[in-house]
Amino acid sequence: xxxxxxxxxxxxxxxxxxxxxxxxxxxxxxxxxxxxxxxxxxxxxxxxxxxxxxxxxxxxxxxxxxxxxxxxxxxxxxxxxxxxxxxxxxxxxxxxxxxxxxxxxxxxxxxxxxxxxxxxxxxxxxxxxxxxxxxxxxxxxxxxxxxxxxxxxxxxxxxxxxxxxxxxxxxxxxxxxxxxxxxxxxxxxxxxxxxxxxxxxxxxxxxxxxxxxxxxxxxxxxxxxxxxxxxxxxxxxxxxxxxxxxxxxxxxxxxxxxxxxxxxxxxxxxxxxxxxxxxxxxxxxxxxxxxxxxxxxxxxxxxxxxxxx
Amino acid sequence: xxxxxxxxxxxxxxxxxxxxxxxxxxxxxxxxxxxxxxxxxxxxxxxxxxxxxxxxxxxxxxxxxxxxxxxxxxxxxxxxxxxxxxxxxxxxxxxxxxxxxxxxxxxxxxxxxxxxxxxxxxxxxxxxxxxxxxxxxxxxxxxxxxxxxxxxxxxxxxxxxxxxxxxxxxxxxxxxxxxxxxxxxxxxxxxxxxxxxxxxxxxxxxxxxxxxxxxxxxxxxxxxxxxxxxxxxxxxxxxxxxxxxxxxxxxxxxxxxxxxxxxxxxxxxxxxxxxxxxxxxx
Numbered sequence: 347x348x349x350x351x352x353x354x355x356x357x358x359x360x361x362x363x364x365x366x367x368x369x370x371x372x373x374x375x376x377x378x379x380x381x382x383x384x385x386x387x388x389x390x391x392x393x394x395x396x397x398x399x400x401x402x403x404x405x406x407x408x409x410x411x412x413x414x415x416x417x418x419x420x421x422x423x424x425x426x427x428x429x430x431x432x433x434x435x436x437x438x439x440x441x442x443x444x445x446x447x448x449x450x451x452x453x454x455x456x457x458x459x460x461x462x463x464x465x466x467x468x469x470x471x472x473x474x475x476x477x478x479x480x481x482x483x484x485x486x487x488x489x490x491x492x493x494x495x496x497x498x499x500x501x502x503x504x505x506x507x508x509x510x511x512x513x514x515x516x517x518x519x520x521x522x523x524x525x526x527x528x529x530x531x532x533x534x535x536x537x538x539x540x541x542x543x544x545x546x547x548x549x550x551x552x553x554x555x556x557x558x559x560x561x562x563x564x565x566x567x568x569x570x571x572x573x574x575x576x577x578x579x580x581x582x583x584x585x586x587x588x589x590x591x592x593x594x595x596x597x598x599x600x601x602x603x604x605x606x607x608x609x610x611x612x613x614x615x616x617x618x619x620x621x622x623x624x625x626x627x628x629x630x631x632x633x634x635x636x637x638x639x640x641x642x643x644x645x646x647x648x649x650x651x652x653x654x655x
Numbered sequence: 656x657x658x659x660x661x662x663x664x665x666x667x668x669x670x671x672x673x674x675x676x677x678x679x680x681x682x683x684x685x686x687x688x689x690x691x692x693x694x695x696x697x698x699x700x701x702x703x704x705x706x707x708x709x710x711x712x713x714x715x716x717x718x719x720x721x722x723x724x725x726x727x728x729x730x731x732x733x734x735x736x737x738x739x740x741x742x743x744x745x746x747x748x749x750x751x752x753x754x755x756x757x758x759x760x761x762x763x764x765x766x767x768x769x770x771x772x773x774x775x776x777x778x779x780x781x782x783x784x785x786x787x788x789x790x791x792x793x794x795x796x797x798x799x800x801x802x803x804x805x806x807x808x809x810x811x812x813x814x815x816x817x818x819x820x821x822x823x824x825x826x827x828x829x830x831x832x833x834x835x836x837x838x839x840x841x842x843x844x845x846x847x848x849x850x851x852x853x854x855x856x857x858x859x860x861x862x863x864x865x866x867x868x869x870x871x872x873x874x875x876x877x878x879x880x881x882x883x884x885x886x887x888x889x890x891x892x893x894x895x896x897x898x899x900x901x902x903x904x905x906x907x908x909x910x911x912x913x914x915x916x917x918x919x920x921x922x923x924x925x926x927x928x929x930x931x932x933x934x935x936x937x
Contacts, residue, residue: 365762367840372756372768374749375809379775382806386783386790393785400789446680449673456674462923463681465930466688469919471869473887474908477894478687481694481901487703489690496706525684533931553669582779585871589891612781619785620876632781639779 393629400625411630421631423606424614425638427512431587431610432580435516439524440572444565446524447531448557461532464525476518476589480505483514508607511591515608518586527572534568535561570650577646581639584612592617611635688916694905695719702901718906725897727882728910731889738803738885739867745808746863747856753809754817755848759830760840769818775811784876791877798880803873813859819932820855821848858929861922868915886911 394411398404415421450460467475482489483504491501504510538561546556562569587610591603601617602609609617615635619628694702697712722728756762757769787806788797796802825848833847849856871887878884884892890911894904919926 362763368756368760368762371840371844372753375753375772375811375814376768378806378809379772379811382787382790383775383778383783386786387778389786389789390782400792442680446677449677453670453673453677456677458924460677460681461927462920463684465923465927466916466919467684469865469869469915471887471890471908471912471915473869473871473891473894474691474912475687477890477904477908478691480894481905482687482690484703484901487705487707489707492705492707521683521687525680529927529931578779582781588875589894592895615781616872616876620788625785625789628785632785636779636782 390629390632393626394633396626398626399623404626407626411626412634414627415630415634420600420606420609421611421614421634424602424609424611427602427606427608428581428583428610428612431512431516431519431583431608432577434512435519435523436573436576436580439520439576440527440569442520443524443527443572444531444562444569446528447535448561450528450532451535452553461529464528466525467522468526470522472518472522472585473589475522476586479514479518479521480590483510483517505590506604508605511603511608514590515583515586515610518590519580519583523576527576530572531565531568534565538564566650570647573646573650574643577643578639581642582612582635583610584616587613588616611638688912691905691909691912694901695909697902699900699902714902715906718902719910721900721903722893722907722910725903726889726893726907727884728889728907730882731884731886732910734800734883735868735886738800739864741804742807742867743860743863745804746810746813747860749809750813750859751817751821751849751852751856752844753814754821755825755844755852757814758818758821759825759827759848772811772814776815780872784873787873788876797877798883800883802877803867803870803885806873807867813863817852817855817859821852824855825851854925855929857922858926861918861926862930865915865919 395406395408396404397407397411446464450457485491485501485503485505488504490504494501502510504514542560542564543556546560551559587602587608591608592601592613600606600609601621602613611631612635615628615631618624618631622628693709693711695718696715697708698714701708701712701714757765791797791802794802796805829847829851830843833843838846869887870885871891874885874888875891878888890904890907893907897903
């Protein structure tokens with residue numbers, strides 16, 4: 347029961363005023379939200395209809411900025427890059443996470459150790475991780491090429507080849523999020539009642555069959571959650587490509603590495619808004635990116651939901 | 656297990672395979688830390704020859720000294736600590752107070768306001784970045800640490816998570832008793848709720864500290880003064896300017912990563928369980 351429900355209903359503003367401690371208690375969040383959340387979002391919509399470098403006069407340009415975005419080949423390239431990176435990181439990330447979770451779920455020994463070991467990548471500084479993988483993928487004597495050479499395979503030019511660059515970025519993301527997703531799946535698996543598994547065993551189902559016929563269908567809501575989270579965060583990837591391939595603008599007018607092969611949507615937004623000080627155009631890109639992500643998240647939602655039936 | 660049950664014999668190969676695969680995953684998870692240490696403790700030329708040096712070397716002090724020469728490391732770490740600690744303290748206070756209110760009190764507009772708060776999860780950060788930056792310029796905060804602290808001082812996730820926690824952790828009877836003793840709203844929060852919700856605060860505090868410590872995008876944008884940077888931004892600049900000196904950069908990365916990893920290792924067990932709760936419930 348809520349303690350204050352019993353308070354008699356005084357009429358109108360006196361009644362509201364009697365709740366001042368409650369309003370005061372929740373006000374910090376709402377003040378901060380109004381100033382640094384709601385107002386900025388509305389103002390960025392306003393900005394998207396203008397041309398402005400932050401200094402001179404703001405100039406109303408109607409829908410021009412949005413038209414420029416849609417006609418901007420570089421934006422489309424960034425979108426293509428973002429989706430490729432998302433695809434080659436998310437599919438292995440979530441599949442491996444499911445397998446790890448299933449194995450963790452059927453073992454008790456060392457489980458605390460496994461959990462910590464699998465979770466650590468997730469709390470590690472993304473900047474440091476991106477720098478680290480940059481060194482590992484380095485063409486000249488990076489660890490990966492040294493390994494490939496040692497086993498007699500052809501080495502790759504990971505940081506200059508368009509696909510190699512995407513693989514490097516996707517590797518950072520996969521390394522950082524696989525364990526996290528595995529722990530989430532594991533928590534979900536532990537809520538599946540054990541008699542379901544026992545019934546399957548009596549029916550003669552092996553571990554692989556059990557995994558595909560019982561575990562995955564019963565995990566559907568949590569898989570849906572992880573797919574949506576990885577869609578929304580994966581399509582906003584910024585730090586990985588920025589640290590690895592965000593070149594100094596005074597030296598290079600573009601960003602995203604050789605051939606802009608690792609230019610993601612949010613990196614392009616950042617480049618236009620904060621390197622080029624094109625605030626109107628940046629705001630328009632941000633809204634288009636938002637629309638793309640919302641649309642793709644909705645599609646994924648439908649896909650995962652539908653397979654349930 | 657030494658005293659295996661008779662039936663366990665057939666299962667054992669499968670169990671061993673399972674642990675072998677899980678250990679492989681652990682190696683992949685932890686190898687970067689080892690390799691970071693290897694790189695930070697050798698010279699760049701020792702790592703970048705073929706075959707590369709694979710063991711821990713003795714050049715750590717030299718590499719760290721180079722880091723200190725190139726960037727104001729202690730200033731950057733000091734800034735990061737100031738930001739992370741003040742953000743954490745403010746979030747713990749504001750979020751738990753608001754969460755306590757939403758969890759235990761009825762007041763006009765409660766449901767609408769909580770709905771607004773939930774809707775906050777949906778707003779993608781990049782939409783508000785430009786105006787946020789312009790606001791900071793207007794306030795004269797661009798380049799100052801309060802530009803990082805104030806916007807992060809209360810957040811929807813923390814209030815949502817703490818509300819779930821407080822609903823279960825603080826018994827209504829305790830609050831009723833306190834009110835009969837004449838405790839007002841804020842004394843109920845301070846004397847009754849706060850002592851009970853310490854484990855929840857521990858999780859939210861560690862979570863907030865980690866997020867603040869690792870934050871990169873916003874500090875990169877708003878810290879326009881090159882003499883006042885956080886660790887992550889300084890590290891990224893070090894990488895950009897001296898990209899070829901891998902040993903030095905890895906020494907810097909190691910210094911930026913180590914404090915958090917140690918803190919995490921100390922608190923990990925309860926933390927992971929709490930972190931997962933939010934996701935599985937949601």
